[in-house]
Amino acid sequence: xxxxxxxxxxxxxxxxxxxxxxxxxxxxxxxxxxxxxxxxxxxxxxxxxxxxxxxxxxxxxxxxxxxxxxxxxxxxxxxxxxxxxxxxxxxxxxxxxxxxxxxxxxxxxxxxxxxxxxxxxxxxxxxxxxxxxxxxxxxxxxxxxxxxxxxxxxxxxxxxxxxxxxxxxxxxxxxxxxxxxxxxxxxxxxxxxxxxxxxxxxxxxxxxxxxxxxxxxxxxxxxxxxxxxxxxxxxxxxxxxxxxxxxxxxxxxxxxxxxxxxxxxxxxxxxxxxxxxxxxxxxxxxxxxxxxx
Amino acid sequence: xxxxxxxxxxxxxxxxxxxxxxxxxxxxxxxxxxxxxxxxxxxxxxxxxxxxxxxxxxxxxxxxxxxxxxxxxxxxxxxxxxxxxxxxxxxxxxxxxxxxxxxxxxxxxxxxxxxxxxxxxxxxxxxxxxxxxxxxxxxxxxxxxxxxxxxxxxxxxxxxxxxxxxxxxxxxxxxxxxxxxxxxxxxxxxxxxxxxxxxxxxxxxxxxxxxxxxxxxxxxxxxxxxxxxxxxxxxxxx
Numbered sequence: 001x002x003x004x005x006x007x008x009x010x011x012x013x014x015x016x017x018x019x020x021x022x023x024x025x026x027x028x029x030x031x032x033x034x035x036x037x038x039x040x041x042x043x044x045x046x047x048x049x050x051x052x053x054x055x056x057x058x059x060x061x062x063x064x065x066x067x068x069x070x071x072x073x074x075x076x077x078x079x080x081x082x083x084x085x086x087x088x089x090x091x092x093x094x095x096x097x098x099x100x101x102x103x104x105x106x107x108x109x110x111x112x113x114x115x116x117x118x119x120x121x122x123x124x125x126x127x128x129x130x131x132x133x134x135x136x137x138x139x140x141x142x143x144x145x146x147x148x149x150x151x152x153x154x155x156x157x158x159x160x161x162x163x164x165x166x167x168x169x170x171x172x173x174x175x176x177x178x179x180x181x182x183x184x185x186x187x188x189x190x191x192x193x194x195x196x197x198x199x200x201x202x203x204x205x206x207x208x209x210x211x212x213x214x215x216x217x218x219x220x221x222x223x224x225x226x227x228x229x230x231x232x233x234x235x236x237x238x239x240x241x242x243x244x245x246x247x248x249x250x251x252x253x254x255x256x257x258x259x260x261x262x263x264x265x266x267x268x269x270x271x272x273x274x275x276x277x278x279x280x281x282x283x284x285x286x287x288x289x290x291x292x293x
Numbered sequence: 294x295x296x297x298x299x300x301x302x303x304x305x306x307x308x309x310x311x312x313x314x315x316x317x318x319x320x321x322x323x324x325x326x327x328x329x330x331x332x333x334x335x336x337x338x339x340x341x342x343x344x345x346x347x348x349x350x351x352x353x354x355x356x357x358x359x360x361x362x363x364x365x366x367x368x369x370x371x372x373x374x375x376x377x378x379x380x381x382x383x384x385x386x387x388x389x390x391x392x393x394x395x396x397x398x399x400x401x402x403x404x405x406x407x408x409x410x411x412x413x414x415x416x417x418x419x420x421x422x423x424x425x426x427x428x429x430x431x432x433x434x435x436x437x438x439x440x441x442x443x444x445x446x447x448x449x450x451x452x453x454x455x456x457x458x459x460x461x462x463x464x465x466x467x468x469x470x471x472x473x474x475x476x477x478x479x480x481x482x483x484x485x486x487x488x489x490x491x492x493x494x495x496x497x498x499x500x501x502x503x504x505x506x507x508x509x510x511x512x513x514x515x516x517x518x519x520x521x522x523x524x525x526x527x528x529x530x531x
Contacts, residue, residue: 005393165395168388169396169399171385172385172396175386178383179379179383180368182376182377183371184372206494288461
């Protein structure tokens with residue numbers, strides 16, 4: 001029972017980690033906290049619904065189109081909406097992204113209505129059953145798929161940022177845009193790329209979770225809140241922090257839901273997180289940097 | 294002849310809102326020269342360098358290597374061989390020493406052999422950097438950070454290297470070492486435009502100097518011919 005809940009927590013948590021990663025990469029490079037993030041992903045879930053359920057495209061093909069569309073939405077939002085107002089105060093920026101959230105919600109309502117639309121799992125085969133310490137753990141294939149994709153995305157992102165010159169250039173822009181330009185780095189391009197990556201991750205997350213949540217305009221609300229919390233818990237600047245933050249929240253939430261109260265699941269987990277942040281306000285992983293000035 | 298001027302600046306003006314930081318200056322740098330712009334804090338020296346690199350809005354004409362770069366986007370300028378070495382806080386603290394150097398070679402990234410060759414050259418010049426290549430740049434000492442900033446600026450083989458206060462916050466011994474390195478860099482064919490508060494050491498290695506006060510040049514000339522007493526009077530007589 002305990003192991004089953006921990007595994008379930010890791011799966012939910014890996015989705016939180018994805019949201020946190022997408023938020024953090026855009027924040028680090030452009031300095032924008034994107035409160036519309038989940039809703040950008042929601043649009044991609046509708047694109048999938050349209051391509052797969054309405055037009056009848058192949059599942060994988062529709063999936064790829066929707067992720068590409070998410071990447072495009074990320075690019076368009078940064079380029080068209082945020083870059084022209086780059087120099088407004090952080091508070092105004094929050095209002096702008098919250099405004100975008102409402103616009104995206106409105107667009108979805110106008111085009112697709114507010115019915116809950118169902119989309120199937122990609123993998124529906126026999127679940128994986130593990131025997132462990134006297135109990136059994138059942139993991140549906142779709143959850144294995146989620147775990148596999150999330151792991152692949154995390155590894156790809158870490159390799160990209162640490163081993164490729166473009167990834168290093170992106171980190172350079174995140175640290176000091178002016179100096180990065182002196183190196184000959186096109187910082188505007190790096191900002192676009194960071195939002196393209198962020199947009200694709202958001203779309204991917206929405207598509208992975210859609211079979212469970214159904215597709216509707218507010219489908220990403222709780223994922224977005226928990227993803228934000230995960231990012232904050234990780235320090236909002238750290239990629240490993242986002243991953244650890246996301247997975248810990250997923251596990252805490254599932255354990256609270258099982259052993260304390262399902263109704264209090266969210267409240268209680270957020271209370272635990274507030275308690276952690278009271279003790280360690282800079283987040284779990286943000287203090288480890290040595291710096292001499 | 295004008296073709297000897299690797300850099301030529303006409304009537305450069307930099308404004309921050311209503312305040313004029315640089316009030317219409319003219320100057321040039323010849324190929325192979327070391328030229329210094331001297332002046333106290335707030336005289337407009339750093340603004341001049343930032344304008345030359347395209348980082349801040351400015352008026353006037355800037356010609357580098359016979360090319361008008363007055364309106365060029367900042368990230369395109371280092372591709373021409375004009376590189377600014379910012380003051381030492383301008384390194385990337387959360388990247389390793391080696392990654393900082395690799396980013397210095399961003400404009401020549403397609404030529405992997407040249408990048409490796411230049412890195413060896415920089416490590417030859419500053420051995421300390423080689424010892425610390427895997428360390429995060431933010432953990433280096435002040436002198437090492439300055440070496441890293443200069444080394445990084447050399448990675449794309451600039452024709453003209455501009456340096457912002459390379460002596461800032463360093464011990465006299467390290468200042469000597471850094472300025473000796475600048476002489477070596479110059480001898481190997483790189484022209485240098487230096488901005489400094491430390492007038493004495495800058496005059497020592499320069500061919501020509503300009504003294505800047507309140508956004509204008511109050512004195513300029515051949516470094517060997519300038520009487521240091523006059524320089525001090527002018528320089529200190531703000």
